[in-house]
Amino acid sequence: MADLLTHLASARIPGIFLRDRRVQALLVLGSFLPDIVSKGLYHVTRSSDNFIVPSHSVTGLLALCFALSFLLEERIRRPGFGALLAGAYLHLAVDLLKDQGGAGLLGVFHPFSPAGFQLGLVDPENVILLLPIDAAILVGAWLLERRLRRVRQ
Amino acid sequence: MMRRIFSDRFRLLKMGSGAFVFVLLCQHARSQFGALHPDLSRVTVFGESLKGMTIHAQARLVVGHAPDGFDLETRAGPVRILSPERPRVGEFVSFTGRVAGERRIEAAGVQVNEGWAWKRAVNYAVSVATVLVFLWLIRGQFRTSLSEGLFRSRF
Numbered sequence: 001m002a003d004l005l006t007h008l009a010s011a012r013i014p015g016i017f018l019r020d021r022r023v024q025a026l027l028v029l030g031s032f033l034p035d036i037v038s039k040g041l042y043h044v045t046r047s048s049d050n051f052i053v054p055s056h057s058v059t060g061l062l063a064l065c066f067a068l069s070f071l072l073e074e075r076i077r078r079p080g081f082g083a084l085l086a087g088a089y090l091h092l093a094v095d096l097l098k099d100q101g102g103a104g105l106l107g108v109f110h111p112f113s114p115a116g117f118q119l120g121l122v123d124p125e126n127v128i129l130l131l132p133i134d135a136a137i138l139v140g141a142w143l144l145e146r147r148l149r150r151v152r153q
Numbered sequence: 154m155m156r157r158i159f160s161d162r163f164r165l166l167k168m169g170s171g172a173f174v175f176v177l178l179c180q181h182a183r184s185q186f187g188a189l190h191p192d193l194s195r196v197t198v199f200g201e202s203l204k205g206m207t208i209h210a211q212a213r214l215v216v217g218h219a220p221d222g223f224d225l226e227t228r229a230g231p232v233r234i235l236s237p238e239r240p241r242v243g244e245f246v247s248f249t250g251r252v253a254g255e256r257r258i259e260a261a262g263v264q265v266n267e268g269w270a271w272k273r274a275v276n277y278a279v280s281v282a283t284v285l286v287f288l289w290l291i292r293g294q295f296r297t298s299l300s301e302g303l304f305r306s307r308f
Binding site: 003004005021022026028029031032035041047048049050051052053054057059060063064065066067068069070071072073074077078081099106107109110114116121126128131 | 155156159160161164165167168169170172174175178179180181182183185186187189190192209254264267272275276279282284287291294295296303304305
């Protein structure tokens with residue numbers, strides 16, 4: 001798992017272009033979702049690694065985001081579902097960059113394919129290396145967002 | 154069509170069906186991946202019947218050395234990894250390999266996870282802090298209506 005600060009930073013980049021701050025927030029929450037669900041199932045219910053594969057799969061996240069969108073009120077449910085799902089898929093894209101020792105991110109396309117994929121570019125545990133990069137992205141996103149807001153006004 | 158799918162009509166039923174599909178997928182993944190890539194601890198008991206199957210394991214503690222490899226800790230005792238690599242006792246390693254018999258796995262690739270214990274702790278600390286700070290920052294965007302089981306927009 002990459003740390004959630006990295007996932008926050010990755011979700012803030014597309015989030016800049018969203019006008020609705022609630023949808024922005026849901027996009028970021030969606031990017032946290034796969035790890036919150038998988039770690040929750042793993043640590044709280046002691047589920048096996050194989051059981052939690054759908055928390056990081058395209059189909060599993062579709063079902064999960066659909067279910068969670070019904071916690072939102074009707075008028076923001078549809079954009080909320082889209083934002084949650086986009087954030088969750090962004091999480092998968094970031095996780096695919098990780099180096100997982102050859103195994104890759106297993107079951108991304110479960111139940112259609114059990115294959116694992118990885119690009120092996122980042123050591124996911126090296127938070128110290130990723131922190132300054134994340135901080136730079138977050139500051140850059142904040143500055144760009146301020147400028148965009150001024151232009152829109 | 155989309156409006157109907159996301160309407161309040163049968164809201165709990167729709168939410169439940171999404172959650173149900175997710176649980177079904179989890180059950181399916183457990184059986185599918187369990188058959189393809191058995192859990193490392195199963196090699197301690199069913200090694201002979203699992204012979205030739207692929208195993209992936211992440212961040213396992215090295216507990217000993219042998220002339221033909223090194224031993225990893227599992228919930229059911231140590232498992233021998235047949236490999237020319239010699240990680241130090243106390244280090245964490247990730248690997249992929251094939252089951253070669255009871256308590257024996259022939260490694261195809263071994264990755265030493267240097268400083269895994271402290272890096273993992275920092276990773277969790279940063280992640281928990283990120284979620285808490287983010288929830289605090291967006292507290293103004295939503296209000297909860299617990300009696301309805303809803304998060305409502307404040308605007």
